[in-house]
Amino acid sequence: MSFRPDHELHRRRLSRNVGVGLTLAAFICLVFALTVVKVTRGEPMQAFDHVVRPELLKAPDQ
Amino acid sequence: MSDIQGYSQPTEAQFGDYVALLKPRVMSLVVFTALVGLLVAPVGVHPVIGFASILFIALGAGASGALNMWWDADIDAVMRRTMGRPVPAGKVQAGEALAVGLSLSGIAVVMLALASNLFAAGLLAFTIFFYAVVYSMWLKRSTPQNIVIGGAAGAFPPMIGWAVATGGVWIESVLMFMLIFMWTPPHFWALALFMKEDYHTAGVPMLTVTHGRKETRRQILIYTVLLAPIGIWAALTSIGGPFTLAVTVVLNAIFLKGAWDIYRRDETVAEGDKYLVEKKVFKFSLAYLFVHFTAFLVEAVLKTYGMGGW
Numbered sequence: 001m002s003f004r005p006d007h008e009l010h011r012r013r014l015s016r017n018v019g020v021g022l023t024l025a026a027f028i029c030l031v032f033a034l035t036v037v038k039v040t041r042g043e044p045m046q047a048f049d050h051v052v053r054p055e056l057l058k059a060p061d062q
Numbered sequence: 063m064s065d066i067q068g069y070s071q072p073t074e075a076q077f078g079d080y081v082a083l084l085k086p087r088v089m090s091l092v093v094f095t096a097l098v099g100l101l102v103a104p105v106g107v108h109p110v111i112g113f114a115s116i117l118f119i120a121l122g123a124g125a126s127g128a129l130n131m132w133w134d135a136d137i138d139a140v141m142r143r144t145m146g147r148p149v150p151a152g153k154v155q156a157g158e159a160l161a162v163g164l165s166l167s168g169i170a171v172v173m174l175a176l177a178s179n180l181f182a183a184g185l186l187a188f189t190i191f192f193y194a195v196v197y198s199m200w201l202k203r204s205t206p207q208n209i210v211i212g213g214a215a216g217a218f219p220p221m222i223g224w225a226v227a228t229g230g231v232w233i234e235s236v237l238m239f240m241l242i243f244m245w246t247p248p249h250f251w252a253l254a255l256f257m258k259e260d261y262h263t264a265g266v267p268m269l270t271v272t273h274g275r276k277e278t279r280r281q282i283l284i285y286t287v288l289l290a291p292i293g294i295w296a297a298l299t300s301i302g303g304p305f306t307l308a309v310t311v312v313l314n315a316i317f318l319k320g321a322w323d324i325y326r327r328d329e330t331v332a333e334g335d336k337y338l339v340e341k342k343v344f345k346f347s348l349a350y351l352f353v354h355f356t357a358f359l360v361e362a363v364l365k366t367y368g369m370g371g372w
Binding site for chain 2: 030
């Protein structure tokens with residue numbers, strides 16, 4: 001069994017493909033880190049979603 | 063056989079060419095000023111949120127750079143300074159620059175809203191619109207005041223950085239905006255004085271082309287005089303202190319002396335020494351902004367040790 005040699009196009013576009021791949025990986029890491037920070041700081045996890053959520057309503061004295 | 067050998071592949075855009083669309087050098091200035099705006103604000107920001115926010119501000123600035131390269135490809139192709147850019151060099155298609163610019167603008171604004179707040183994201187969206195539409199599409203080719211009003215786009219980053227921390231606009235962030243806004247005309251006009259043939263060839267109505275070089279020298283002096291009190295005022299607010307005030311006074315004295323020297327010279331003298339003074343003032347203007355914003359940062363650090371501030 002042998003691997004098929006890369007098409008010439010793949011060699012030409014190597015830097016683009018690697019660059020886009022690394023950028024996307026970095027973006028995922030960043031979004032994950034942001035999520036961890038926001039969740040651990042107890043920021044609001046819910047927002048309006050077309051149904052009334054009693055826990056989002058202000059208490060009468062607020 | 064000779065046909066095959068003679069066949070050349072079309073130039074393939076590499077990843078670096080797409081990065082070049084984002085004007086990395088302009089982005090570095092945006093990152094620096096936005097970071098200072100964020101760090102000198104009186105509200106602390108979590109390091110991860112701060113890092114992500116600065117990244118998305120820089121991405122938004124880069125996206126507006128790509129939109130500018132899409133729109134200005136025709137004039138970039140005839141100016142020596144810009145003919146190596148990816149679009150005029152034929153590495154990236156103009157349509158690709160438009161697609162990169164639009165999609166990165168959207169990503170940057172939405173992600174900044176999610177990472178920090180809606181106000182900062184709105185300010186970033188307005189900055190992108192201002193640079194790409196108001197400056198590039200409208201003012202750049204129609205008025206010699208292009209640099210003055212277009213300079214506002216470059217002045218927004220510290221305000222956005224401040225808005226990431228505080229969620230609003232304060233006098234300090236307005237003064238940081240004004241500092242870059244008033245600094246831009248003398249900085250670019252000093253460049254236009256010794257890069258004259260470039261703007262002339264492209265037909266961009268630079269002040270040097272429309273109102274002459276004598277008037278440009280006068281305008282450099284006027285804007286430098288107007289710039290000085292803004293720096294002093296900023297040094298007297300909550301982001302300043304004795305250290306910043308001392309730095310501001312020295313910087314403005316040097317800049318004013320340079321602007322005065324430019325005003326006093328005429329073309330014969332300038333051509334005689336190959337625009338030595340104009341080149342020196344241009345280089346100093348870069349240091350001026352960098353040192354000024356560094357002073358704000360140093361003052362903020364001093365304050366944490368109970369030394370800086372008023």
